[in-house]
Amino acid sequence: MDTSTSRPISVAIVGGGIAGLSLAAGLVKQRHLNVHVYEAASAYEDVGAGLALHRNALEAMALIGPEVRQAYINKALSLTSEEEEMIATNVYMAHGPHAGTLVAELGKAKGRKSVSRADLLEGLLALIPKDCISFGKRLCKIRPYSGEARRICLKFSDGSAATVDCVLGADGVHSRVRTYLLGADHPAAAPKNHDRWQIYRTLVSSDFARQRIAEEYTRTVPIMLGPRGHVNCIPLNKGKRLSAGIAIRGVAPVPGDGDDDNQAPPLDPAEYTDYHPAAQNIISMIADDPSASWRALDHDPAPYYTRGRISIFGDAAHTALPFAGNGAGQALEDAAMLNRLFQGVRKLDDINIALATYNCARIERTQKVVELSRKFGRVYAFAEPGIGDDVDKIRAFLDEAGEFMNMYDVKGDIERAFVTLSAIKLERDTKTEGLADANSLKKPDSQD
Structure with missing residues (x-):
């Protein structure tokens, strides 16, 4: 063909x-x-x-x-004033004896932005x-x-x-x-959502966020780890707004079980009094208005x-x-x-x-x-x-x-x-040309 x-x-x-x-x-x-x-x-x-x-x-x-x-x-929004500076997502412990400890720098790149x-x-x-x-x-x-x-x-x-x-x-x-x-x-x-992840998230103005949490978390992209959910923040709209969330395992309805319209339980800041104070402040802010929440899928x-x-x-x-x-x-x-x-x-x-x-x-x-x-x-x-x-x-x-x-x-x-x-294209075309050449050499059918 x-x-x-x-x-x-x-x-x-x-x-x-x-x-x-x-x-x-x-x-x-x-x-x-x-x-x-x-x-x-x-x-x-x-x-x-x-x-x-x-x-x-x-x-x-x-x-x-x-x-x-x-x-x-x-x-x-640039996460640094210097385009050549290497910027990463800093991952911290938010729970236990090492709360506040930096454990990783992810996604490091020059002039990184959100x-x-x-x-x-x-x-x-x-x-x-x-x-x-x-x-x-x-x-x-x-x-x-x-x-x-x-x-x-x-x-x-x-x-x-x-x-x-x-x-x-x-x-x-x-x-x-x-x-x-x-x-x-x-x-x-x-x-799927095998681990039943629920993302509780709020979107607020950066000015409002600075009244509730440390300013550094309104202009960086931190992740704070803990057994009842990990917290993260990300600045948006050229720094005018902040997205803050906590991802909790084991609370979301499972997709396809007929309960897709069911709601995950409300976020209760009282359950996080053993988290690092910075994480507690962010969780409290999220709980006030989790209207941007969603169920994680993959x-x-x-x-x-x-x-x-x-x-x-x-x-x-x-x-x-x-x-x-x-x-x-x-x-x-x-x-x-x-x-x-x-x-x-x-x-x-x-x-x-x-x-x-x-x-x-x-x-x-x-x-x-x-x-x-x-x-x-x-x-x-x-x-x-x-x-x-x-x-x-x-x-x-x-x-x-x-x-x-x-x-x-x-x-x-x-x-x-x-x-x-x-x-692959060359091999295909070579075979096609070879077939065309072979067909041209065939003798015509003899005629009586």
Whole structure:
């Protein structure tokens, strides 16, 4: 089958979150592609705890394009006055005889910044031509490979439809594209919360927060560990607001048990009188208005991220608990990888090769990050067997796991994947040319 095409290859990105918009910002610059983002929401909401991206995420942004990283910089608050200063998330003990002790510095990077999800999305959205994104497009059905060109039909809840050559699902933890790829009954299709994590969180003005807690916690990104929940803060909106939260293990309803509408028990500051005073103050502030609370979810490992010309990336592929602070980083690594691979997609069969290459390159690392994020949570709660509340063991784990996530060779892995893509394409084209030559040498059938 001749899979060449004179028209641009059409790519649908389902989901306009950080993963989807970052990838779209790269792909719209590639003239051989026709890219469109379909976002279910009609407008972005300011949800989540905010982001303080690690070194790997910053490198991935720059590889997609300098304008992507600049969008982050323009919307973010610098955590230091010096752009060349190395800044990290400081992890402290909040309970026991070592309360107040620094045990780790995570995500260390030069000129590190924090940003709200909504602000970052606004910055990324400005990079996407308006005619390349549609809001209010909730995917409800995928019908693959219709017609001679084997195009894919997407149907949306508003009755509209789109027909494309390739579908890249970035539609989050409840991904419809993931469910389609794996099957609704697959045990890894639906999100999980095995340890029943509940995130109690408040969003307040920084001026208000400074009346309740030490000023240093309104301009840094600390994490404070303890057996009944770990506390963290992150400044947002150029330092005008503060997100403060405590993650508690074992209190949230389990997803899929029919109790999704049930509420977790209220946060009681009286249960934390044995925590460090700084942590107690933050917990008390959260308890006054936990309206920004949410239930943590992640994914069990998917056996694959790709089938044919349909693939998932970001949270749709590998939602991780937020405790390692690398969910957005993994999404950006995915986006950088896909952006580079699609530079080598020039005909329809190239899509299959590119997505298969992406799958092989990303599945092991991303799923290890999901598992490490689960372990981070247990370590933070002094609940990991063999580690408990041992300061030295906590420090050793966080140092090793942090290095795995943060010091990843983003560019090197992407370029190795692109070399693999190029080699597979060359082998295919060589075989195709050889077959064509052989056919041309065949003798015509004899005629009587």
